[in-house]
Amino acid sequence: MDNNLNPQGVPQQPVQPQYIPQQPVEPQAQYVPQQPVEPQAQYVPQQPYVPQAQYIPQQPYVPQPQYVPQQPYVPQPQNIPPQMGPDGKLIYKPLDKRLIKSCRHKAEKRWYRRLFVLNILIIVIAIAYFFYSMDENKKYYDNMVDYYTATIEEAQNKSENGNDQDTGDSAEKKENDKKESLEDKINDMPENLEYLIAIIFTAIAIPFIVSYAYAQYRSMSVRITEKNYPEIYAIVEEFAQKLGMKRVPKVYMVQGNGVLNAFSSFIPFRQYIEIYADLLEVAYREHHDMDTIRFIIAHEMSHIYLKHATMHYYYGMMFSQAIPILGPTASRAREYSCDRLAQLLSGSDGIDAMMTLIAGIHLYKQVDKIDYLQNALSVNGFFVFCYNLVCSHPIMTKRILALNDPMKRSGQLY
Numbered sequence: 497m498d499n500n501l502n503p504q505g506v507p508q509q510p511v512q513p514q515y516i517p518q519q520p521v522e523p524q525a526q527y528v529p530q531q532p533v534e535p536q537a538q539y540v541p542q543q544p545y546v547p548q549a550q551y552i553p554q555q556p557y558v559p560q561p562q563y564v565p566q567q568p569y570v571p572q573p574q575n576i577p578p579q580m581g582p583d584g585k586l587i588y589k590p591l592d593k594r595l596i597k598s599c600r601h602k603a604e605k606r607w608y609r610r611l612f613v614l615n616i617l618i619i620v621i622a623i624a625y626f627f628y629s630m631d632e633n634k635k636y637y638d639n640m641v642d643y644y645t646a647t648i649e650e651a652q653n654k655s656e657n658g659n660d661q662d663t664g665d666s667a668e669k670k671e672n673d674k675k676e677s678l679e680d681k682i683n684d685m686p687e688n689l690e691y692l693i694a695i696i697f698t699a700i701a702i703p704f705i706v707s708y709a710y711a712q713y714r715s716m717s718v719r720i721t722e723k724n725y726p727e728i729y730a731i732v733e734e735f736a737q738k739l740g741m742k743r744v745p746k747v748y749m750v751q752g753n754g755v756l757n758a759f760s761s762f763i764p765f766r767q768y769i770e771i772y773a774d775l776l777e778v779a780y781r782e783h784h785d786m787d788t789i790r791f792i793i794a795h796e797m798s799h800i801y802l803k804h805a806t807m808h809y810y811y812g813m814m815f816s817q818a819i820p821i822l823g824p825t826a827s828r829a830r831e832y833s834c835d836r837l838a839q840l841l842s843g844s845d846g847i848d849a850m851m852t853l854i855a856g857i858h859l860y861k862q863v864d865k866i867d868y869l870q871n872a873l874s875v876n877g878f879f880v881f882c883y884n885l886v887c888s889h890p891i892m893t894k895r896i897l898a899l900n901d902p903m904k905r906s907g908q909l910y
């Protein structure tokens with residue numbers, strides 16, 4: 497079949513390619529260089545006006561004596577945990593010597609030097625006074641020789657004459673009168689000799705006096721040992737090790753009829769501590785307060801460590817420490833040193849220990865410490881100053897404020 501025929505048999509025209517009109521070329525958008533846009537002054541909305549804080553001249557700062565509660569005392573990092581020894585006992589490392597030294601009150605050594613110089617001066621003056629009064633002393637010596645010669649002669653005469661009362665009555669009377677007048681002269685010792693003898697006698701007597709006192713305490717006390725009050729003995733051993741002491745000082749407990757006290761003292765070449773029984777009750781009775789006991793023992797051991805309780809230290813200020821105000825001031829500096837070292841040793845702030853001395857061993861825990869410290873700041877004035885000046889220990893308010901000082905500075909001496 498012919499494909500060019502439609503179904504009716506009509507021949508089909510060949511299909512002409514149709515003219516397709518072209519789309520007119522649209523002109524391309526030409527690049528027109530733009531005029532530079534001149535910046536228009538734009539309106540910038542203003543910030544609303546905020547009045548500035550004005551400078552107001554301040555009143556000069558007047559520090560108020562207000563008490564700011566202090567951070568509780570944190571034991572020093574030097575308190576290295578103890579190690580167990582071969583016999584099961586704890587062994588403590590000695591503390592850093594510089595740290596111990598830093599506890600000393602800044603005026604302590606200075607005051608000791610002053611008293612030492614004064615002490616020498618007193619002795620030198622007494623010797624100089626003796627040589628200055630040599631003529632008077634010679635006369636006194638001659639009178640003394642005459643008196644004893646007369647006494648010996650009288651005794652000899654008596655033995656030679658036997659019971660013969662009649663012979664030489666008047667001569668004997670004369671002798672007696674002479675002897676009596678000599679006796680009066682001997683009784684009236686020159687002042688310079690009195691001073692010199694007192695100095696020499698005291699210096700020689702001290703070792704005997706302290707040994708006698710030690711004998712008295714020892715015979716009336718209980719010695720604290722590993723078996724007697726072992727908890728207390730363990731504290732003493734701990735502090736002796738921390739202080740690097742070669743010998744653990746002997747500690748005694750004595751009954752003090754309600755007196756709250758503890759002290760360290762010495763005999764030649766040795767020191768000891770005496771604690772009054774009533775004070776130890778805080779550890780063993782209602783409060784079981786070992787911290788307070790630790791502080792008290794640490795304070796006394798500090799006196800030993802810092803050589804306050806030694807014979808040579810005592811000799812150095814034997815006479816000058818009796819001078820009012822000067823002696824007590826040196827002593828107050830020593831107390832501050834030992835309080836500070838006791839804090840380091842015991843890890844306790846020591847305020848409770850002081851409270852036992854103020855409020856007593858039964859009530860000291862009831863004292864509000866913040867309130868006490870606030871009031872302590874107001875305990876001052878001329879008469880408080882005078883009282884503190886003659887006290888061998890700092891007055892309690894000053895002492896407790898020093899214990900509470902977080903900067904651990906030297907306490908106030910005056």
Ligand SMILES: [Zn+2]
Nearest residue numbers: 795799831834
């Ligand atoms: Zn003391």
